Amino acid sequence: MNTKAEPVTVSRRRFITQVMGGIGATIAAILGLPLSRYVAYPATSEAATNWALAGPVDGFNIGEMRQVAIEPTYDAPLAIEKGKRAAYVVKKADGTFDCFYMHCTHAGCPVRRSSGPQRFFSPCHGGVFDKEGRVLAGPPPRPLDRYDYKVEGGVLYLGEVYQVDERLERVG
Numbered sequence: 001m002n003t004k005a006e007p008v009t010v011s012r013r014r015f016i017t018q019v020m021g022g023i024g025a026t027i028a029a030i031l032g033l034p035l036s037r038y039v040a041y042p043a044t045s046e047a048a049t050n051w052a053l054a055g056p057v058d059g060f061n062i063g064e065m066r067q068v069a070i071e072p073t074y075d076a077p078l079a080i081e082k083g084k085r086a087a088y089v090v091k092k093a094d095g096t097f098d099c100f101y102m103h104c105t106h107a108g109c110p111v112r113r114s115s116g117p118q119r120f121f122s123p124c125h126g127g128v129f130d131k132e133g134r135v136l137a138g139p140p141p142r143p144l145d146r147y148d149y150k151v152e153g154g155v156l157y158l159g160e161v162y163q164v165d166e167r168l169e170r171v172g
């Protein structure tokens, strides 16, 4: 009696099993691709850092606190990274650079250069930083964050943002 219905039930079960298997294989492929890329190219490699162009090193004067527009040199995945961003760069007498993230370490307001003494200040709650990013006044809990940088072919590039402690030593 039910012999005609049985093949339909088996066929549906098989169909559902195959569809579920296909979905599982697709999910595994989607998740597996980035994982295999990570294994092939570890995060510590040079290629993992997203460098942004900050300008020719000759364009920076020693001791000057300069605001620069930085431009990604990579295919930025987030819309916020695609356009130009700003950073503060100070070229030191020994030819090295201090490259500051522009956002205050208290609540993230953009910091500004003071027009008088060489300082940064945060307009939101009165945070003040010296020219090396140390906290001079106000609520910021730590010095200004900094960018990794490199010089290649006479051009300054900024990389990852990192934190420093009161001795200006990298944290983490």
Ligand code: FES
Pocket: 104, 105, 106, 107, 108, 109, 122, 123, 124, 125, 126, 127, 138, 139, 140
């Ligand atoms: S955000 Fe800078 S002092 Fe609060």
